[in-house]
Amino acid sequence: MRRFKFIRDPGPDSCGNNVEEFLRWLDGPACIFITGEDSGRTRALVTLLHGNEPSGAMALQRWLKSGQRPAVNVVCVVASVVAALEPPLFSHRMLPRARDLNRCFRPPFDDAQGALAEEILEILRFHHPEAVVDMHNTSGSGPSFGVCTHMDRQHDALVSFFTQRLIVSNLGLGALMELSEASFPTVTVEVGGRLDEQAHELAYEGLCRYFLAATVLDPPDTDWGLELLRDPIRLELNDNVTLTYAEQPSTSYDITLKADIEHHNFGSVGVDTLLGWAGGPERSLFSAQDANGRCAVTRLVRIENGELYPAQALKLFMITNNAAIAESDCLFYAVADDGGVFC
Ligand SMILES: [Zn+2]
Known part of the structure; x- marks a missing residue:
């Protein structure tokens, strides 16, 4: 079974010139820790739970390449690197016969995908982030939206870094946010179609806002004007x-x-x-x-x-x-x- 590779503060020159080089450098599931200006707090970004959804990994590679420093520590989990690298690049949601990783965040964790999910939860528990963003693409073309399991001002604010549409849903599918939510405010962000240039762009812009903001959960009294879609x-x-x-x-x-x-x-x-x-x-x-x-x-x-x-x-x-x-x-x-x- 592939275990996580842990990387701390990679330099701009070490992480490849494009997303494919970045993934080849990671070579498997990876956890990248970036030290922030305020090293007393940590946020989390999870991405590539699905190997055919490139925007999050592309945005992260671009961020690392830029040499910027986030406002607080960020722990970045890049999960299905092996599935993503299976040719042709970014065509496999998961490897053949494997379970969908974003349905594995509940016991039993007794196969390879379950073990990977459990390890992601352990990484989050260890770093105790103030917020978790799980970044995905939709398979078809379409606009961006966020998903959370319950709605309050914190989730409102988190989603607003990325999009203006929020789905409130708790379907009990075994998705990361369903379990992670109990410990940390968590949102799933679907930045748009996996082949859409504007989805890649939104992923990067949203990631920069999320990494650079001084606070992500206590914004001033703002009406975010989100379109809400419930249950x-x-x-x-x-x-x-x-x-x-x-x-x-x-x-x-x-x-x-x-x-x-x-x-x-x-x-x-x-x-x-x-x-x-x-x-x-x-x-x-x-x-x-x-x-x-x-x-x-x-x-x-x-x-x-x-x-x-x-x-x-x-x-x-x-x-x-x-x-x-x-x-x-x-x-x-x-x-x-x-x-x-x-x-
Ligand atoms: Zn996905």
């Missing part, structure tokens, strides 16, 4: 249901979603917005659970004459256009169009 529901595929993306219904698949469905990311979809095509009762194809554990499928989607529509006005996000991700994770997240919870 989203995941629309998942039932086992053995097949899915494709196309401009017309495909008879070889149970469900065809429109190829441009990701354009609805964070937009509102009305009851007449065609999402795709499917046959059969909604519940035979999809599953979805609301915060009370009740089935929410027919509150999300309806099938009419072989066409798939929203069951009510919805706001959709984290829409994927990748069938493998839709099958192993979910098709999208949804809230009622007013951003509120489903009743």
